[in-house]
Amino acid sequence: MRKTAAHIIALLLCSACLSAQPVSEKADSFAVPPPAELIVSPPGGFYPTGPVTIEAQCPGGQLYYTLDGSTPTRQSNKYTNPFTLTATRIIRFLAAYPDERGEERWSHTYFIGEPETNFPVVSIGIDPPTLFDPFHGLFVAGPESDDSYWKKPGANFWSKREVAANVEIFEPSGLCTYRSESGFRLFGGMSRLFPQKSIALIARDRYGDHRIKHEIFGEQGEKKFKFLVLRNGGSDFGKSHFRDALIASLTEEWDIETQDYRPSHVYINGEYWGIYNIREKINRYFIDSHFKGVENDSIDLMEHRFTVKYGSAAHYRRMISFLEQNDLSIAENFAYLNTLMDIDNFLNYQIAQIYIDNQDAGGNIRYWRPQTPNGRWRWILYDTDWGFGLHDPNAYQNNSLAFHTAADGPSWPNPPWSTFILRKLLENEGFRARFVNRFSDHLATSFEPKRVHERINTFYHRLKPEIPRHFDRWKLRAATWEHHISRMHTFAEERPRYMRMHLMEHFQTGPQRLLSAGAGRGGQVVLNSHVHISQDTLTGTYFERYPVTLKAVAYNGFRFSHWEGRGVPDSLARELQLQLKQKHTEAYAVFEPYQHPLESQLVINEVSPKSGEAGDWLELYNGSSEVVDLSGWSISDCKQNELHLPKILLKPREYLVITEDAARLRQVHPGVYNLLGGMKFGLNKRHESIALYASDGAMVDSISYWAPPVDSAFTLSLLLPDLNNADPENWAFRPGKGTPNSANPYYVESTVRAEQARWVQLGLAGGVLLLCGLMLALRFRGIL
CATH class of the missing domain: 1.10.1070 (Phosphatidylinositol 3-kinase Catalytic Subunit; Chain A, Domain 5)
Known part of the structure; x- marks a missing residue:
């Protein structure tokens, strides 16, 4: 009895102390098992030679299949024994279940003896009459075509009809990255007159997967697609086959929307159908x-x-x-x-x-x-x-x-x-x-x-x-x-x-003039607000009538010193407007080592490039012990869009939120008090560089980020304000609306955890003393 009482007291004390620590939630041990699926051996893919013997099973269901691309039904070939393929075929399977699962369809394409390729391969299985029926087939002119006119009005291939098809996408490695029934529709304008027709593929719930989830255009491209276009080259069919993609690539760094591109080989019902350019489709999903x-x-x-x-x-x-x-x-x-x-x-x-x-x-x-x-x-x-x-x-x-x-x-x-x-x-x-x-x-x-x-x-x-x-x-x-x-x-x-x-x-520009511009170690020159020139010299042809602008931008640890060159005025100004009067003007920005006294103390602390209703915003934090006058300071993005800061006195340990629209942000964050609107440039949702410059042109702070593609609001926040914000490890990606004008969550959490730990330690120490006291009292009374 004495020992039991002591044990209960000890357990109660320990439980009270330990309850201050976070408790992890238990994993759900009643997860629904995955549904039974078609098992095919070997799976669809690339095989250097034939024959390939196909074995299939579907637990609880009866399998039917076709080999010509047609949609399998219960009247199709019933699978009973393994069979062999000696040439490229698409097998479309139907699994018929006696229970509520009803029917499910899959396709597996076997590329047998096909040439090796560095392109992705798209296989389409579709009812042959849908494409080739002489009266209704989408790939034929049909009886209503007016062949007396070159556009062939009334031809079947002008149809906007959408039909179901099985689609598989394979990477050059042979990995199948997408296999689902999808929508199939002809695409394009006058290019429909060519024998190779452009095709739009659509992912819809009523067919199968509601998105094509694959990095079809690489890591920097989009990750999922509602639509993909298999383009025949458009008007460039039979010519270069890549004009449109080339032009998009030449303008990829510009501020205009272009479609991603990747060439592919396409097979329809197991027959080679040529090279198609995989492109994004211009619609609201593209914008999204x-x-x-x-x-x-x-x-x-x-x-x-x-x-x-x-x-x-x-x-x-x-x-x-x-x-x-x-x-x-x-x-x-x-x-x-x-x-x-x-x-x-x-x-x-x-x-x-x-x-x-x-x-x-x-x-x-x-x-x-x-x-x-x-x-x-x-x-x-x-x-x-x-x-x-x-x-x-x-x-x-x-x-x-x-x-x-x-x-x-x-x-x-x-x-x-x-x-x-x-x-x-x-x-x-x-x-x-x-x-x-x-x-x-x-x-x-x-x-x-x-x-x-x-x-x-x-x-x-x-x-x-x-x-x-x-x-x-x-x-x-x-x-x-x-x-x-x-x-x-x-x-x-x-x-x-x-x-x-x-x-x-x-x-009427007047004569042509050559301009050579460059920068020495420690910075870059920005020409006409958007051309960034580092240590390599850029030479271009301009015109006498229209002046050009040059701006010297220092890197971290440097500041602008002066300009050198032929035809450059004697000026210490970081920004010049040059009237090109002589045949060849040369301008080179010179920088010198310099560390601003507020470097690593006045920092970009939080960035919100996708905050929905609040608009884009960023937050500065003054970690120094002095009041900073921000008059003449500026913030710029990777395109050298600039916001010049007015006279703002930022106190020690104080935050300043800078946003596109102050009223809009206050509707979402009514408690924000230190707020500056008027940021004319937004923040890129995926990748951006932001720099903070002092009034003397020295870079005080800068950050760059590559954010993951997400569909909801998020912020990027510095874990602790005194950490190096140039190190990606010191930043956290956080879903939600962010914390403008206040400490970032990690800083708050770490402070709370430290305080909790201190109280836990005090609680344990106090508990031990209390336990010892109780035991002494019990012993003194003869209970223990």
Whole structure:
């Protein structure tokens, strides 16, 4: 009895002390077992030689199968014994169950004796009559086709009908990354006239998987897709087969939306169907995947003039009405227009279309906006196959600038409505200067001939070992392919010279001038607000009439010292505006070692690039012991968009939240007190670089991040304010709305844990003393 009493007291004391520690939840031990599935041995995949013997079983069900791509039914071949395949076949299985499971379908494709490839392979199993029936087949003209007209109106292949098909996607390694029944639909415009038709694949619940979940475009691409397009090259079919993808790659660093690309081999019902370019489909799901803060059911997506693909045209019509009624040479009107459309995005879009000489641009206009109060229209670079001299070997000479600004073009390809916005923008002198300088920047960088030659060669060598099968399949000539590659190289070499001539004529720019710009160790030069030049010198051709801007940006541990070069004014200013009067101007920024006294003390502490209703924001933390006057300080992103900070006195241990819209953030976080709005640039949801500069131009802090693709709000927060925020290990990815103007969760949690640990230790010590006291008292009374 005495020992029991002592043990109970000890257990109670220990339980009280231990209850302060967190308790992990138990794992659910009643997990539902996975459902029985078809077991196939060996599985679908690549086999160097045949025959391949197929064994299959489906516990609790009866198997039926087909070998011609048709949908299996209970009247199809009943599986009873193993069978052999000697050539490439797609086996479509039906598992028929006697219980509530009903019927389930799978497909397994066996590629037997097929050539090795470095491309992914897509296998499609579909009822043959769906494609080839002479009356209703999607791949044939059919009896209603009007063959007297080249477009063949009424042909079956103009159908928008969606049908079911089994789809498998294999990586070159042989790994099957997607196997599900999916939607199948023909895709494209005039390219439907070619024997190889473009195809759209759609993942829907009613077929099987609701998304194609695979990194089909690599680690940096999207991870899941509602739609994928298997494109036949569009108008480039039978020619280079990669024009559109090349052009997208040349503009991949620009602020315009483009589609990812990957070439593939496609089989239909086990028959080789040629090389298809896997592309993303332009629709609301594309916008949702590329802009993580945008919901796909809250956008306006349009094409051509006023055709609505999703949402509404009301905002766009109001914008066009504003353009029709207002003079954009007036600064206030131009500034207001920039709240309706992303002018910089449109500028890049137009430059791309003009450089490539896309004579079909007016027929393939795609644009969108988020349905938010500050949502602006943006343009998508789409279907550019007519560029780079598709139909004209001398296209590099064409004056596409005149074409894209014509006020009296025909209904196709450049009707007046398709050139209207650019013509209105060019009423503004500031935009004209920006247009000419931006075009000159791109001619010196993205469209620099050596770079374009290298890109063409990359695509060429990627396709060269794979494309002979494609030629054989569609009776195409290899000589035609080689001819178009050569034509594209000629375009790349000659186009910049003619483009500069057209700019000179259209804008009366004055003579051409060479500019060489570079930076010494410790920083970079930013040309015209977007071209970043490090220690390598960039030389480009500009024009006397339009000044260029140069800005010296110091790296961490340095500050700007001075400019050197020929034709550069004697100035210590970090930013210069140069009127290029002489034939060749040289400007080099010189930096010197320097450590700002507030480095590692005034830090970027939290970033919210996807906070939904609150808008994008970031947080500064003053970890120093002094009040910091932020007058003249600035924050910039990776594109050198800048926010200049006003006079703000940031006290020690105090936070400052900087956001796009202060009122919007306060609706979500009403307790925020130290808040600055007016950040005109948003934060990239996937990858971004942010830097904090002092008034003397020294970099005080900087961070870069690559965030995972997520569908909900999240923040990136520094674990502890005194940690090195350049080390990714010191940052936490946290779902939710974040903690603006307050300590980050880890800091709070670690403080609480430390306090808990202290109280646990005190509790244990007190408990031991109490236990000893009780035992002494019991012993004194003779109980123990």
